[in-house]
Amino acid sequence: MKFQNHRKKIQYIGTVVMFSLVFGLFNHKLGLVFLAIPFIAVLLSNVLGRFWCGWFCPRGSFLNTVISKISRHKKIPKFLKSTTFKVIMATILLGMFTLALLGYNPLIQDESPLVRAGAFMIFVCIVTTLLIAIPLGIIYKPRTWCSFCPVGWLQSAFSKDRILNVEIKDCKECGICAKECPIDIPEDYIGEEDIIDDADCLNCMVCVDACPFDISNPTIK
Ligand code: SF4
Ligand code: SF4
Numbered sequence: 001m002k003f004q005n006h007r008k009k010i011q012y013i014g015t016v017v018m019f020s021l022v023f024g025l026f027n028h029k030l031g032l033v034f035l036a037i038p039f040i041a042v043l044l045s046n047v048l049g050r051f052w053c054g055w056f057c058p059r060g061s062f063l064n065t066v067i068s069k070i071s072r073h074k075k076i077p078k079f080l081k082s083t084t085f086k087v088i089m090a091t092i093l094l095g096m097f098t099l100a101l102l103g104y105n106p107l108i109q110d111e112s113p114l115v116r117a118g119a120f121m122i123f124v125c126i127v128t129t130l131l132i133a134i135p136l137g138i139i140y141k142p143r144t145w146c147s148f149c150p151v152g153w154l155q156s157a158f159s160k161d162r163i164l165n166v167e168i169k170d171c172k173e174c175g176i177c178a179k180e181c182p183i184d185i186p187e188d189y190i191g192e193e194d195i196i197d198d199a200d201c202l203n204c205m206v207c208v209d210a211c212p213f214d215i216s217n218p219t220i221k
Helices: 003-024 028-035 037-048 051-056 058-065 083-101 113-139 150-157 176-180 206-210
Strands: 164-168 194-196 216-220
Touching: 003 028, 003 051, 003 058, 003 113, 003 206, 028 037, 028 113, 037 051, 037 150, 051 058, 051 150, 058 113, 083 113, 083 150, 176 206, 206 216
Parallel strands: none
Antiparallel strands: 164 194, 164 216
């Protein structure tokens, strides 16, 4: 089964949503809709892992459909995937979130803290996409951002007992799946009869579609 045909259709919708975020800069109440996203993603992750990231995230969709066309598709440096870097990113964004919530961001002024929080989601999504996700996506793999995204990291933390995984049986060690994976996960599993249980796995099924021997498959366990 080719999962990517279906995934691509969903991701075109996600890309349109990503572009529509710009309207949120002018109407902060729109941010209330986007405030729900981290909660939905984290709730899903307990069962499906980072399925949200792999299939629905508007920013991830945009990186897949648009930035992948101009990306150099180079391996992601280990440092960008390290816990240290994830902590740095999460701390910076949490600090910015607190300032916005307290009303110190001159671009996000509103009576309601809830609207300020929602507007921050849109504001920070646009800023980080322009300044970090797009440049890194061009230099390395398109979804380099997803290796350290704080919302993604939160999902990884809740993904330990997920039931949806990718299983490899009788691997021929050709390495194609490792090359295609958006965040360089399968290289540690090549040659093993194993379930890809890396908490950062996006469950995007790119590796499943890429395997020329059809020995990599989704599994519910
Ligand atoms: S290991 Fe497979 S399912 Fe997981 S992120 Fe990589 S390509 Fe997607
Ligand atoms: S593409 Fe298939 S055969 Fe090749 S390394 Fe990956 S799981 Fe093994």
